[in-house]
Amino acid sequence: MNRAMSLGVLALLAAIGAAGTFLVQQATAPRIEQEQRAIQARSLLDILPLDSYDNQPLDQPLTLTNVQLGHSTLLAGYRATRNGQPSAVLLHSRVSGYGGSIDLLIGIAADSKLVGSKALRHSETPGLGARIAERPNAWLQGFIGKSLGDPGDAGWALKKDDGQFDQIAGATITSRAVIEGIHDSLRYFDEHREQLLGSPAHE
Incomplete structure (x- = not known):
């Protein structure tokens, strides 16, 4: 086999290999994307009780974009x-913490009670405000079951601000921002319940 023929065979094999790789990638890409989305969904949705939904909430986005609230922004x-x-x-909310923006995911049940919350992103001080992102998070779990009226408006503050909630030790600004963000979201839910739930409010 002369040199030209050898090079031709190698080029043909390389082309076949590249084509095979491309076809495999095309065939597996949807499955990989689906699995990545499922992982992302599990990470985001773990604040909801497993038996509380049977749809894919991330496939049912609400028309909320940069809604400015009293102390936060709904993204x-x-x-x-x-x-x-x-x-x-x-609700994906953004508040201003000590080190910068804190992104929160806040879950509110149809009965207006908080079912969970978590920090998605933050720039808080390690060992202090950064503890907002710990999982499980006993401090954030302390808000589960609360609503706009429980406690009332005055109670949605740190104890040092005459409210009802403790703070994360050494992280007053972080704690205050998160409480205000959760309170904002509960108020927004209460004021826009029919729009958010997509059905008439139930008394």
């Missing part, structure tokens, strides 16, 4: 449903 929202009925809303 996005998602609706969870069970048996076709709205069960909860997830």
Whole structure:
């Protein structure tokens, strides 16, 4: 086999290999993307009780974009449903902490009670405010079951500000920002309940 023929065979094999790799990538890309989305969904949705929804909330985004509230900004929202009925809303909120912005995911059930919250992103001080991102987070769990009226407006503050909540030790500014962000979201939910749930409010 002369040199030209050898090079031709190698080029042909390389082309076949490249084509095979491309076809495999094309065939597996949707599955990989689906699995990555499922991982992302599990990470985001772990603040919702597993038996509280049977849809894919991330596939039901709400029309929320940079909604300015008293102490926070709503960046996005998602609706969870069970048996076709709205069960909860997830609100992506941004507040200003000690080190910069803190992104929160706040889950509110259809009965207006907080079902969970978590920090998605932050720039807080390691060992202090950065503890907001710890999982599980006993401090954030202390808000579960609370609502706009429980406690009342005055109670949605740190104890040092005459409110009802403790702070993360050594992280007053972080704690205050998160409490204000959760309170803002609960108020927004209360004021826009029909829009967020997509059905008439139930008394």
